[in-house]
Amino acid sequence: MKPFIYLDHAATSWPKPPEVLQAMQKAMEEAAANPGRGSHQMAVKASRVLFEGRKALSQLFQVRNQNDIIFTYNTTEALNLAIKGLLQPGDRVVATMVEHNSVRRPLEYLKRVAGVQVDYIPVNGQGQLDMARLKAALEQRPKLVVSTHSSNLLGSLLPIAEIGELARRYGAVFLVDAAQSAGCLEIDVSAMNIDLLAFPGHKGLLGPQGTGGLYISPTVELEPLLHGGTGSQSEEKEQPTIRPDRYEAGTPNTPGIAGLKAGVDQVLKLTPRRIYEHEWELTQRIMEGLQSIAEIRILGPEAGQPRTGIVSFVSTERDSSEIAFKLDREYGIAVRAGMHCTPLAHEAVDTLQTGAVRISVGVNTTREEADAAIDAVREICSKLS
Known part of the structure; x- marks a missing residue:
């Protein structure tokens, strides 16, 4: 692979x-x-x-x-x-x-x-x-x-x-x-x-x-x-x-x-504490990068607030599955899109009809990988549909 x-x-x-x-x-x-x-x-x-x-x-x-x-x-x-x-x-x-x-x-x-x-x-x-x-x-x-x-x-x-x-x-x-x-x-x-x-x-x-x-x-x-x-x-x-x-x-x-x-x-x-701190730093980095993309709406806690290593977002212009597909096939970046087996949560944030793209980091994720994901989403969103 x-x-x-x-x-x-x-x-x-x-x-x-x-x-x-x-x-x-x-x-x-x-x-x-x-x-x-x-x-x-x-x-x-x-x-x-x-x-x-x-x-x-x-x-x-x-x-x-x-x-x-x-x-x-x-x-x-x-x-x-x-x-x-x-x-x-x-x-x-x-x-x-x-x-x-x-x-x-x-x-x-x-x-x-x-x-x-x-x-x-x-x-x-x-x-x-x-x-x-x-x-x-x-x-x-x-x-x-x-x-x-x-x-x-x-x-x-x-x-x-x-x-x-x-x-x-x-x-x-x-x-x-x-x-x-x-x-x-x-x-x-x-x-x-x-x-x-x-x-x-x-x-x-x-x-x-x-x-x-x-x-x-x-x-x-x-x-x-x-x-x-x-x-x-x-x-x-x-x-x-x-x-x-x-x-x-x-x-x-x-x-x-x-x-x-x-x-x-x-x-x-x-230690879970150090793992959390690492993942939280990366999620904040990803959120900051995605917030600069006009058509992107980030779900969940605002920047600076506690969260696990998950950043989900929707685009006002593009289907979530399309973004995830392009990230995988064109940029070699694996994320997940769809309903994430939690429809009531989607209902709570008004994404039941669109689903969402989910980026989730782990203990081995690097800043360079986070930045690559941000750049790829920005490039996808800059292209004409």
Whole structure:
């Protein structure tokens, strides 16, 4: 593949650290057996891979008991486990208008088949949550509050600690979607009153695709999403009651988890704070450059305000998909255009009909790459349609 500039880190981070690739290869060579299903040496090594992975994630998220970390294949599976495993017919849920479809679609499914009531709290044009509306909704005593930590369209940060405190006050379980924040924002599940934390391995944690997880507070019990073999309590006809086995039926992605652990190690070494500062500096640089283009409207927080490494924009003259296509084919710059699986967020910023172009930076993105993207968008917009 010829060299190109990769600015789609909000979807999947790339390139992966060499340590991730090395860890995965080592797992395939030395720990390729089924963890927890045998007592021979290779099975024990495979179990050790999972143990070390949970340990690293527990350190990152300040989790006291690593067995409360459940491995999944992505954030979507983790969110489905949390939502479908908790809610019962007739329950009430409070969510936000910037939720990804991985939250909205399970909620709408339960709304249709189980009469679950869902309130979506609006945000303003900068992606800031209407806290007065949130408090009013919480007075209805919902069973669950769901919030993304950062909008995957706007890059805006939601006040997770404040929402968590309110959820606790009103007796609701608090679920956080950390798809865009894990790895670049500091997360302390206890300090933030987070009961359920869904996270991907393949984005800010620098791991491979097919990895992710869910933190489940010891005070919360979920119905398993999958039922099957776990290697424990095999004589029982029901799923095991112990964690993490209860929620991890079937053979896990051991090589992937080895890579995820290596990615988390790199995040811990760099620190989420430094990663955030790097990405924030680049987003401000990109915003400043794009603001000089008359036909471009940038979405989300204004310049100088907190945001994750996402800059989405629309053109008054050109289709978003056309801009992304030209960036890829003519300039070798990978971005994403479209609805970004978050239609309510588009509705909030009046881009439901147009979609948006999303530039998203990562830990390895350089100033030169950011400048190249700005120059390319400027050149595209200067050409006659």
